[in-house]
Amino acid sequence: MTMKQSNDQGGSELHRILCVVGARPNFMKMAPIMAAMAAPGAALQPKLVHTGQHYDVAMNHQYFQALGIPEPDVNLEVGSGSHAQQTAEVMRRFEPALDEVQPSAVLVVGDVNSTIACALVAAKKGVPVIHVEAGLRSFDRAMPEEINRVLTDQLSDLLFTTEESGRDNLLKEGIADSRIHFVGNVMIDTLRLNLPRAIATAQIALDAGRPGFADHGYAVLTLHRPSNVDDPVILQRLLETAARISMRTPVIFPVHPRTRATIERFGLSHLLDRQQILLLPPMGYLEMLGLMKDAKVVLTDSGGIQEETTALGTPCITLRHNTERPITVDEGTNTIAGDDPVRIMAAYDQVLAGGGKAGRVPHFWDGRAAERIAVIVRDWLRARG
Structure with a gap:
């Protein structure tokens, strides 16, 4: 564990909040929260802990720099491992950091192992x-993230929801209504702030040595969930479907390291060896934002991308059998297709025929969720004395 030397000046009257990030989706959620808490009048002093759950130093630095996140006050440098190993190691290393900082509260985001730990x-x-x-809630206990979500909510004193269904789920699980606050989606705060800085897809294609690849429209594909990439039958089915789509719409596929490894291990690389499929390394936030913004359609198993495409008005086909973000289906641009090629192609055909689901931006996805969080946290801590 490494800890940055504190430079606090007269901060004793401020409520210190220990903010935890561990994986890249956390970075996009935490950036606006820390900014709102550090704003004049917030009476809060955010301190950042990076557990190191995602341990790609170069990629982490790229995200921190792009999003304007300050360097972490504490680096736990946990690294990889099984779910049990990683969760236990985060707990072991976080406890002394908690003792050192002595915050008024610990703020966690999302559903990764660092969150529950x-x-x-x-x-x-x-x-x-x-x-x-x-x-x-996805109501699928086979997803490790679902376990993390349910348990973290049971441990929490203040619970901030992104959509109204969240309150209903929490009330059914016995959470007191007074602890629940509907504030909107901090991911969309980050998206709205950074949209003018998004990297154009044409530039990304040029940098990849494929100038003009995306000039006449393209689809984006992302895959990383174990249920999709660790099963050779399902993975082959999804890659074959992507190859079919590429015959009509060029496909840009930023390949997650885990996914790349399983593609190679299962001998499926030949399915992607096509002129109309552009394989890319993992993209930074501004690059992914540019890819999603101008895509004809996004095919993904990511939860965050379901939200981002809804905010952007880009049709999304989710390669899962469920979603913990139902508002993206009910109000947004998202269609659940699972891993069935027939359903995926039917959803894709609908996009080509009519532009896909238009949707609308949900209530409170207005770029001010973090501001609402900071005000509620400040008033709640003041009331506690």
Whole structure:
């Protein structure tokens, strides 16, 4: 564990909030929260802990720089491992950091292993836990993220939801209504702030040595969930479907390292060896934003991308059998297709025929969710004395 030397000046009257990030989706959620908490009048002092759950130093730095996130005050440098190993190691390393900082509360976001690990340590030590993105449910306990979501919500003192269904889920699980606050989606705060800085797809294609690849429209594909990439039958089915789509619409595929490894291990690389498929390394935030913004359609198994495409008005086909973000289907641009090629191609055909689901931007996805969070946290801590 490494800890940055504190330079606090007269901060004793401020409520110190220990903010936890561990994986790249957390970075997009935490950036606007830290900015709102550090704003004049917020009476809050955010301190950042990076657990190192995603341990690609270059990629992490790229995200921090692009999003304007300050360097972490604490680096736990946990790295990879099984779910149990990673969760346990985060807990072991987080406890001394918590003792050192002595915050008024610990704020966690999302549903990764770092989220539940740090929430559990804080709760056992009597430190209030704040969960941003609470109440999301896929109702699929085979997803490790679902376990993390449910348990973190049970440990939390303040729960901030992104959509109204979150409150309903939490009430059914016995969470007191007074602890639940519908504030909107901090991911969309980040998206709206950075949209003018998005990297154009034409530039991305040029940098990849394929100038003009995306000039007449393209689809974006992302795959990373174990249920899709660890099963050779399902992975082959999805890649074959992507190859079929590429015959009509060029496909840009930023390949997750885990996915690349399984494609090679299962001997499926030949399915992507096509002129109309552009394979890219993992993209930075501004690059992904540019790819999603101008795509004809996005095919993904990512939860965050379901939200981002809804905010952008880009049709999304989700390569899962469920979603913990139902508002993206009910109000947004998202269609659930699972791993069935027939359903995927039917959804794709609808996009080509009529532009796909138009949708609308959900309530409170207005770029001010983090501001609402900061005000509620400040007033809540003041009321506690």
